[in-house]
Amino acid sequence: MTAPTLRSDVVTLRPHRIEDMEAFWTFFQSDRAAYVDGPSSRTQLWYGFASEVGSWTLVGQGGWAVETPDGRLAGQVAVTQPPHFPERELGWILFDGFEGRGLAFAGASLARDWAFANDPGAPLVSYIDPENTRSIALAERLGAVQDAQAARYDPQDVVYRHRRAG
Template identity: 30%
Template structure:
């Protein structure tokens, strides 16, 4: 296969061009402790000899099979950094970039990464690499690089955990994985921008619960298999699911009861606890029923040991303190007719 000559790419502000040995001195001078920190090498680890070797390696890799494609980044007539792409799998490349001392925070990296991603995802017969996916692995604390990646059109996919001795580095590390696919809409389209925001904006877990009482004023509680204390019936809201409908689904799945969820009576924010991230618990009104409705109950044995109508004294005895506070707050909201808001039941 004939490999096309490495092109020069530009968006009118930033230019990506082939590295030359004339760039060595300027590149070495631009490396500093910020670059050394994020790439994991000594501050004085980039020498003229090593930089020259890297350029020769890039030239060879491009000429042979384009398994590694590296560009010098120019802006305002100066060498400001580097951007490269290494083939990881068939049709998949991993992006890396850096800006030299004094050149950060001016948008050069975003432009460079976007242009290289466009080049990688372009069809091979048009001179591009013909990849179907480009990705980047960024440390969670590297906020500047996370901004560059997302502004370049890479969607956040998740956190990859690496155990000590089993990753690219010796120490335990985690990487945020961000990627762009050839099938993603163009960055100029509103759908693409919304999908990009959706990939990295914060998300909270939602929990739906049902406040069901009997004619004696007792509250329906479930004894769970995965924790010692009791709780209101309900569960986690699935992706794309209505919280109100989720409650009805959970009651039917776990207790084989059909109880319609009424209006929202309480919103309770749950802070991080015991390995869980924070969450929002939405308590809906399950109405007042005769205690005999439990005669038809069939518990889901994997999650529910049993369920009973309990007095407030039993609520205090059987529930965690924050659950008991939530139940009292929900009952007060039902009595007042005004939906309440609490944080950990307070």
């Protein structure tokens, strides 16, 4: 299985392409990556990127490229549960210059709705650094609520629990 293409008026979620990797490297070298675990080398970037793509084949979920209506790569949205995550996560990153246009909200909404449609009984959370106020605001805008009792792989994270839209 490869990532399905999902569309709204604001954004397209599409399968990753190899040429997306350079934008990820740029992101992970910037201050925008302060709240996410990032690679320290291009080899580690390859492993992480290949994991986001290969997860679709292995477990039927993974990362999508977030693309603007004019075809520019704006970031990533993912539904994943690597072995160290207690629950399935909805995560997002947005590249520099794309904030304030509703892209993260639109992409995360598409991914959330896809996750619940394809595995309705599985929980869906977002693990967020407590200082990442923009991601916390997005989780709340998506309708997620903080779950202080939820298990987490990083004890510093806050966990936001998502619900089916509606």
